[in-house]
Amino acid sequence: QKEVEQNSGPLSVPEGAIASLNCTYSDRGSQSFFWYRQYSGKSPELIMFIYSNGDKEDGRFTAQLNKASQYVSLLIRDSQPSDSATYLCAARDNYGQNFVFGPGTRLSVLP
Amino acid sequence: GAGVSQSPSNKVTEKGKDVELRCDPISGHTALYWYRQSLGQGLEFLIYFQGNSAPDKSGLPSDRFSAERTGGSVSTLTIQRTQQEDSAVYLCASSLSAGLGYNEQFFGPGTRLTVL
Numbered sequence: 001q002k003e004v005e006q007n008s009g010p011l012s013v014p015e016g017a018i019a020s021l022n023c024t025y026s027d028r029g030s031q032s033f034f035w036y037r038q039y040s041g042k043s044p045e046l047i048m049f050i051y052s053n054g055d056k057e058d059g060r061f062t063a064q065l066n067k068a069s070q071y072v073s074l075l076i077r078d079s080q081p082s083d084s085a086t087y088l089c090a091a092r093d094n095y096g097q098n099f100v101f102g103p104g105t106r107l108s109v110l111p
Numbered sequence: 112g113a114g115v116s117q118s119p120s121n122k123v124t125e126k127g128k129d130v131e132l133r134c135d136p137i138s139g140h141t142a143l144y145w146y147r148q149s150l151g152q153g154l155e156f157l158i159y160f161q162g163n164s165a166p167d168k169s170g171l172p173s174d175r176f177s178a179e180r181t182g183g184s185v186s187t188l189t190i191q192r193t194q195q196e197d198s199a200v201y202l203c204a205s206s207l208s209a210g211l212g213y214n215e216q217f218f219g220p221g222t223r224l225t226v227l
Binding site: 034042043044045046049088090098099100101102103104 | 144146152153154156159167202215216217218219220221
């Protein structure tokens with residue numbers, strides 16, 4: 001069974017610090033990985049996707065992928081209170097077409 | 112429309128009644144997904160449609176749940192004989208053809224279902 005694991009948190013970081021969110025996946029066939037942010041009472045919205053080993057940066061966000069270790073992470077630099085939300089990791093293969101979501105990590109950025 | 116729309120936004124029903132939830136995906140998106148999210152929980156996959164292929168129903172929790180997608184566009188999720196444990200937010204998402212694995216999902220605003 002394909003699974004995506006995340007620490008449920010809450011992860012608390014002070015404003016301005018780096019928040020590190022981690023995700024592991026069980027299916028070696030997974031090729032694409034997505035980070036979604038979900039504010040309380042709202043729908044998930046995409047932050048980044050990554051499909052190549054290494055780092056991918058977009059503004060304050062950096063996604064990291066290590067397929068050998070089946071590990072994906074999201075770094076948020078200069079964390080702001082507005083980053084406080086639940087972060088969902090999802091994996092997808094190129095053939096199964098379906099997304100497998102992790103349970104999410106709740107991040108709290110303290111002012 | 113510009114995004115995925117869902118209706119109704121809120122639905123309160125009595126135990127034992129049937130409900131229908133509607134999802135209108137982004138135009139041109141051939142893949143459509145239904146998820147359920149209970150309070151404080153993650154996304155629970157329910158069903159997935161891709162073009163004209165047979166849907167992936169592996170996540171439906173019981174035979175009281177069914178879904179259809181007419182004309183490859185609008186989808187309806189039906190819950191028969193609702194139970195209190197069906198209370199949750201039902202999210203719909205769509206994405207472009209799955210030919211490319213990095214096509215992201217776009218989520219609708221959800222329908223909050225409350226079964227009394």
